[in-house]
Amino acid sequence: MNETALLFGSLFGGSAVIFGAFGAHALKKIFNDDQLKNFETAVKYQMYHALVLVAIGLSSLPPSDYLTYAIRCFIWGTLLFSLSIYSLTLSSALNKKIKLLGPVTPIGGLLLVAGWTLLFLLFISSKA
Template sequence: MTPHITIATGALFGMLSVIFGAFGAHALKKILSTEQLQSFEVGVQYQMYHAIVLLVLGYGLNSISAATYWCFTIGILLFSFSIYGLVLSDAKGKKLRFLGPVTPIGGLLLVVGWLLLLINAF
């Protein structure tokens, strides 16, 4: 994967995590329970962590493997965005239960991305 694409993806996810974090802290604070808000914040945190990883990888390497890039990118989408969907749908009283199994798949992809980085180090 080219550094430009990796950096752009990291910057997009970083920007969105700030927007979603502010949205959660201000607009959703009035609607969500404490537990729901904590879950939403976990999604935001993991999104930001992995956005930063993509930025570091993009700036620090000539390129990363496509597999690593896609594990982090799809992992963020499945993990964080499924949490957002679960929390927001639950707050509306119509929880999208099909998203429940999506979250751990996203988490697994994030773990595989880290594993690939570890393997690449050696």
């Protein structure tokens, strides 16, 4: 069992439900359709990666560098990707768009891809 993966997976999962409900109810009144779609994308990706972290945490995968780095990539990637989109959509809706956050989103996305790649490499290396 990996406690870090479980901790962040449960934190991300619970907060994704809260953000999703907040977006569907409170923010629906102030967001336009594009902003709402962007916010929902952040919630989906946060939940997807919450689930993979919980799955990793509950799995019997042996400790390895691939696993450690995959978990770190999923955590940091989720934080950078989803939080930057939340911040961008909220600031845009308030007409105070924080343009500095624009480049943060793709960095988060690259970390998420790196996490999946590391997980793939872990599975390949365990079969060798």
